[in-house]
Amino acid sequence: IQLHTEFERGEPGPGGEAAPVLSSGSLTISEGVGSFVEFPYQLEGVEGVFEYANDDLRVVSVTGRGSGDELVTISGELNGLSSGAEIDLAIECAKAPIDARLLDAFADAPRRALSLLFDQRMMQSLSEARLLPGPDTFPEMRNQLASLGNHPGKDAERARLTRALEAGDFNLSGTCKLAIRVYSAPGFGEPVEVSGTVSEINAGV
Secondary structure, eight states: OEEEEEEEEOOOOTTSOOOOEEEEEEEEEEEEEEEETTEEEEEEEEEEEEEEETTEEEEEEEEEEOGGGOEEEEEEEEEOGGGOOEEEEEEEEEEEEOSHHHHTTSOHHHHHHHHHHTOHHHHHHHHHTTOSOSTTTHHHHHHHHHHHTTOGGGHHHHHHHHHHHHHOSOOSOEEEEEEEEEEEOSSTTOOEEEEEEEEEEEEOO
């Protein structure tokens, strides 16, 4: 951590009263490890720059590495720290692996919803029934594709088998684009709202 702080006092008032002391500065973090309490997605190799002026704090830039060494950025502001800060932060990742680290960062309701898309027990049942693409089913699928020939009425089935073979082994995982906002209105005790989007990029569900 590197800390730089400046203190400044203006001219005395008309009655000789002392002017308030103003402070400003910056805080630089390097090689950090941690997570934000309201969205606890753990990051390694955290590099960050914060600037503050009196009671306001601005997150100039915070970057870190999540699962798969993917880059995560955090930016935003915390204003009015001594009176219950207004918090407005953005957490973004262009290609986050969908794994336990990510799912555990969400509150119960969204975590359950996302978990339904990655149901290990259902995948096991489908795999045992030979309903998922994989080494055990590829020969049969290739034979089915060859048997279709060029018959025009079989275009949809031909396309389905071709996509499945090109996709390769089915994996109950994937990657997503994260765009999360953490917001709390000014004042002590105000609730913290976590909202945003999780856009699947490449996933087996």
